[in-house]
Amino acid sequence: MQRRYRSALIFIITLLTACVTGFVVPQDTQQSVQAKATSYMHMSYAFSAGTATATPGCYRWQDTTITYKIDNSSAYYQQIWNSAVKHWNDANVVTLVAAKPGDKADMTLATATTKKTTSATGDAVGLTYSSYHSSQKIDNLNVLVSTTSYIYTNVATQMKYSQLQREHVAEHELGHALGLEHATSKNSVMYYANKNKSITTSDIRGLATMYDN
Ligand SMILES: [Zn+2]
Numbered sequence: 001m002q003r004r005y006r007s008a009l010i011f012i013i014t015l016l017t018a019c020v021t022g023f024v025v026p027q028d029t030q031q032s033v034q035a036k037a038t039s040y041m042h043m044s045y046a047f048s049a050g051t052a053t054a055t056p057g058c059y060r061w062q063d064t065t066i067t068y069k070i071d072n073s074s075a076y077y078q079q080i081w082n083s084a085v086k087h088w089n090d091a092n093v094v095t096l097v098a099a100k101p102g103d104k105a106d107m108t109l110a111t112a113t114t115k116k117t118t119s120a121t122g123d124a125v126g127l128t129y130s131s132y133h134s135s136q137k138i139d140n141l142n143v144l145v146s147t148t149s150y151i152y153t154n155v156a157t158q159m160k161y162s163q164l165q166r167e168h169v170a171e172h173e174l175g176h177a178l179g180l181e182h183a184t185s186k187n188s189v190m191y192y193a194n195k196n197k198s199i200t201t202s203d204i205r206g207l208a209t210m211y212d213n
Contacts, residue, residue, distance in 0.1 A: 055206030
């Protein structure tokens, strides 16, 4: 009992280590206990042609076949998550497979509502929590245990996101669930404030580097 409690405590501490170095997100500093996966609403940018960069990563799954479940009764959001799953599968780096009913999935893809009030600086429209092994690494990437991704439906609706924009948020959050970090390029699906961009060659290149293919 005592030992179990202690090991649980150690695991929780590992979750406090966020992979958020290298960029500043003033809206939610100190807010998240885990890997940041925050997409912001209300931002729209012009973009330039893609460059030969690779979107960075800080986690990965042990295997390239990863199971997921869509934890949502809404057909609308099921379609949004399914679209994001399809687009990452189309990249041919990892294989996302729906978990069998009753089986535990690696990834949970869900929706939630946030009680935060909308401010001029913006609220998160998506978030991903990532749990990873504190001591198990592959190529310096911490090995993921489980992830849960959310789209905040009330924020998306308040900001009048189209279905396509919500799909981009889902792709962004799923990118985090695969271990990707934010990209500095506004052209990347992993740009922290992305809503208009889908998965780019830089994002796929980054993922392929992480998963060795
Ligand atoms: Zn993010």
